[in-house]
Amino acid sequence: MLVNLKEILDDARARKYGVGMFNTFNIELALGVLEAAEETKSPVIFGTAEALLDCCDIDTAASFLIPMARNASVPVVLHLDHGYTEETLKHAIGAGFTSVMYDCSTRPFGENIALCAEMASYAHERGVSVEGELGHVSFDEGGAGDGKGYAYTEPTDVKEFVERTGIDALAIAIGTEHGVYKTKPVLDIGRLKEIRGATDTNLVLHGGSGLSVGDLQACIRYGIQKINIFTDISIAASEAAYEYVKQYGPTINEISPRMREAVKKVAIQKMTDFGSVGKAL
Ligand SMILES: [Zn+2]
Numbered sequence: 040m041l042v043n044l045k046e047i048l049d050d051a052r053a054r055k056y057g058v059g060m061f062n063t064f065n066i067e068l069a070l071g072v073l074e075a076a077e078e079t080k081s082p083v084i085f086g087t088a089e090a091l092l093d094c095c096d097i098d099t100a101a102s103f104l105i106p107m108a109r110n111a112s113v114p115v116v117l118h119l120d121h122g123y124t125e126e127t128l129k130h131a132i133g134a135g136f137t138s139v140m141y142d143c144s145t146r147p148f149g150e151n152i153a154l155c156a157e158m159a160s161y162a163h164e165r166g167v168s169v170e171g172e173l174g175h176v177s178f179d180e181g182g183a184g185d186g187k188g189y190a191y192t193e194p195t196d197v198k199e200f201v202e203r204t205g206i207d208a209l210a211i212a213i214g215t216e217h218g219v220y221k222t223k224p225v226l227d228i229g230r231l232k233e234i235r236g237a238t239d240t241n242l243v244l245h246g247g248s249g250l251s252v253g254d255l256q257a258c259i260r261y262g263i264q265k266i267n268i269f270t271d272i273s274i275a276a277s278e279a280a281y282e283y284v285k286q287y288g289p290t291i292n293e294i295s296p297r298m299r300e301a302v303k304k305v306a307i308q309k310m311t312d313f314g315s316v317g318k319a320l
Pocket of ligand 1: 120121176217245246267
């Protein structure tokens, strides 16, 4: 069934587990993730991001992801990650997405609040959830960084931000990064505890790929509800295709199910690590 983000994250917060958000802009990714969720009876979040719209535009993504979510035996959210403009977010909401992230994390505090508050009001009237970001989890992978430095979330800013915006989930920066980690990440769990102590809202960890199970479970234990995973399934799908092509040659109908299986395997592992197995309502 298709649900919004708040519905599944509120349950995750009450029962202390994490829900994975996986980017699913093509059918191999979407089928792999959905099969993993249905087999393990996990709630799950389908996603795409403004930076991934070259892979599949919003309307096309909605055209296959919404029916898949509606027909699923588990709760599924359709989330737009890292939306940067009001126009893109409203487009996604109009197309049927049930959750949007308004990433104004590189803007001044007051501007971030004003933009997220306005979007939360618009989205809530339509039954859609909103995620904001405070601090900044940077994009430095592959030399294609956003040029903005990492900024840890200040726990003292959190209460005001959540109350004035009315958002449903807050992405925080506690040491994770997007993409492949070049050095072992060191997470600031003390900061997470302070943030959790400052707000009851749902908390989101970006850059979940590549983290150890111990780190992931510590984050869930101390207050994270949503964990974004893309790099791990991207590598799994790409390597499955590469290995087949290298050995047998380029055959799309052989590559496609192997990509899907590789994604499913990683997704099942994450759902197990996050404790979402059997939590589908
Ligand atoms: Zn992110």
